[in-house]
Amino acid sequence: MRRIVIANQKGGVAKTTTAINLAAEIARKGKKVLLIDMDPQYSATSSIFANTSFEYTVYDVIVNKINIQEVIHYSDAFGIDVVPSDIGLSGAPMRIAEQIGRERILLHYTRRLQYDYLIIDAPPSLGLLTVNALMASSEIIVPICPEYFSLKGMKFLEAIIDNLRNGLESNIEIAGIVITRYRERIVTNEAKNAVKNYFGEKVFKTIVPENIKLEEAHSAHLPIYKYDKKSKGAEAYSLLTKEVMNGRIN
């Protein structure tokens, strides 16, 4: 099972958009996919399931030790299994803060799952929820929006990853950096080049452009390939998925 977390502590860089569309595209290619929403803002959950409320969420897995199988819901529209989240997840860090092995709780409950791909949507923070998401993963994809790119922020994220690898025996690797919400402008072009200079071959060739259809697809509760398969957004996520599924980029 490939375990991929979509993370960046910066808000609004398209983590959720990338997580749900990547998951749906991978499923479309015949793979069995589980998406875990680890964000108390539950954007992935509401994009996929509108305002359905769930008896149990990922909070119950982490805090109340509810069997994860009871928290998995299939989305017909996306063709994937989902462990939903809700606002209550914001209380989880306080509840688990004192536990031994608090960083590995999600890993513990997902380790034996039988999927081809586990995709985790992380919140825009570097707290215990994100640490659990990172520890449960062996690969990280970092969406970066050139307009908000901060080298300092990236160094901070890399330092966290190093700490997990050295201190907590995580084997997580950066699978790739994906440039998202790209608008052709001089400043964004410069920022894009800065991202490429810094990360080199880690940057996926596919650049996801700013495309209103991606935003509309959230409100329509559909993956972009179903909402508008001819859109630039659909094309980009289809190409990105190929790069991700091929393992490495060159």
Ligand SMILES: Nc1ncnc2c1ncn2[C@@H]1O[C@H](COP(=O)(O)OP(=O)(O)OP(=O)(O)O)[C@@H](O)[C@H]1O
């Ligand atoms: N390529 C795109 N073109 C246009 N709008 C986009 C694109 N990608 C994402 N968006 C929109 O930008 C907003 C933020 O995207 P998204 O929720 O995916 O980011 P996020 O990194 O998950 O945010 P958060 O940090 O709050 O979890 C959403 O309204 C989404 O619809």
Ligand SMILES: [Mg+2]
């Ligand atoms: Mg999000």
